Amino acid sequence: MKILVLYNVARDLGVGVASDIICEQEIEIIVPLVEELLLARGYEVETIETTQNLWNNMVSRIGTFDLALNMAESFGGGNTDEPLVPAMLEALRIPFTGASSLNMQLTLDKEKSKLVCQGYGIPVTPYQRFDSPDDPLQSNISFPAIAKPIRQEGSIGIYADCVVKNEAEMRAKVAHIISNYFQPAIVESFIVGREISVGVIGNGANLIVFPPLEFQFPDTHDDLLKIRSFEYKWGGQTEKMVKADLPSSVVEKLVSFTKTAFRATECRDYARMDFRITPDGEIYLLEVNYNPGIGPNSHGLNNTLTKMASFTGRGFEDLIEEIILIAASREKLI
Known part of the structure; x- marks a missing residue:
């Protein structure tokens, strides 16, 4: 199978503050690692940056590859317009991994995704x-x-x-x-309590939910600072990602909410749901994350879904290939 890896390198900020550019640089580390692992597993691989020339680049390659691995988190060298990438792929009838343009537009909007999930009985903040x-x-x-x-x-x-x-x-x-x-x-x-994330791969009735992960913040005793803020995720403050120690009844609810949110917001192939849990065990959905980071937890990188996958014995390489095969099956390529 030949895989076309799509990625974007943000060189300019369309929105935000200057420090936001930090989070846009890790893709330059991840893409060569993905290319290397796919070649090692017998795939043919090409990589393309999602520049302003993406449409023409894709048109010229139709029929030369089987599946696009969409790792682009924005479009055109900036840090915005991510949904344009799947929209172009859909218009050209090109099979690709992960979120559709509809799923992106819905789940990017924290209010709209809360409204949908709340309508399906999931408690939200x-x-x-x-x-x-x-x-x-x-x-x-x-x-x-x-x-x-x-x-x-x-x-x-x-x-x-x-x-x-x-x-x-x-x-x-x-x-x-x-x-x-x-x-x-x-x-x-603000929900005082534990910050929990739950990852899922698959489609339809065939969803695999990974064991819940907890973010811990050993540098602070202040409950109001125990959030996965920019300072923790990108700014160098110390956070720990550990397999959450939760009662089975809470895990069952998290799994149920995760599957429901995945289907209700029309996620595809892989996603991650973030929750807060109060000391009394009340669960609140924070947001739905389409196409969560699937890079390794090495080379100075910190990827939540990959960490969750490791709880089930899956390595970074296994997760990437499994997502490709899940998408290929959905697209009836295999």
Whole structure:
């Protein structure tokens, strides 16, 4: 099977603050590792950057490969417009791994994905969308709260000071988000408790849910700092990813919520759901993550789904190949 690996290197920021560019650079480490492992496993491989010439590049290659491994997290050398990549592949009838353009558009929007998941019976954090920092505060929001860009992923725009303790702090942070990320903010009541993530691979009735993973933050005793902020994910602060020690009843609920969210938001091939769990065992869905990072946990990298897969004996190489085979089966290539 010949695999075309698609990736994007962000050299300019379309939205955000200067520090956000840090998270866009790891792909330059991951793609050569993916190419190497696929060649070692007998695949033919070509890699293409998703530049502004992507459409013409893809048209010229139709029929020269079997499946695109879509690792692009943006388009055209910036850090935006990720859904354009699967949209082009769909328009050209090119089989590819991971999220469709519909799934991306839905799950990129934290409000829309919460509405869908809530409609399927999954508890979500109390939230409010802010199109302006002057929007009236709804009664469902309590403090402390956390303010986030509504359409960013990978902890982008989520810094430690996004946890706000009062309305004045909240409105200042909302104003910052709107002016720097050019999108609404979403404000959620802060859930004190454990940060849990659950990964899943497969499609339809054939979903494999990995054991839940917990993010731990050994550098702080402050509950309000125990979030997977930009500082932890990209800024060098110490976090630990461990197999979550949870009661079986809680794990069963997490597995059920994860499968339901995967299907309700029309995820494909692989995804990851992030939750908070209170000390009383109440579970709240934070968000649905399509195409979560599938790089190794070596070379200075830190990839959650790969870590979860390791709980089941799967290595980085195994996970990549399994995702390819899952997508190939969905596309009826095998």
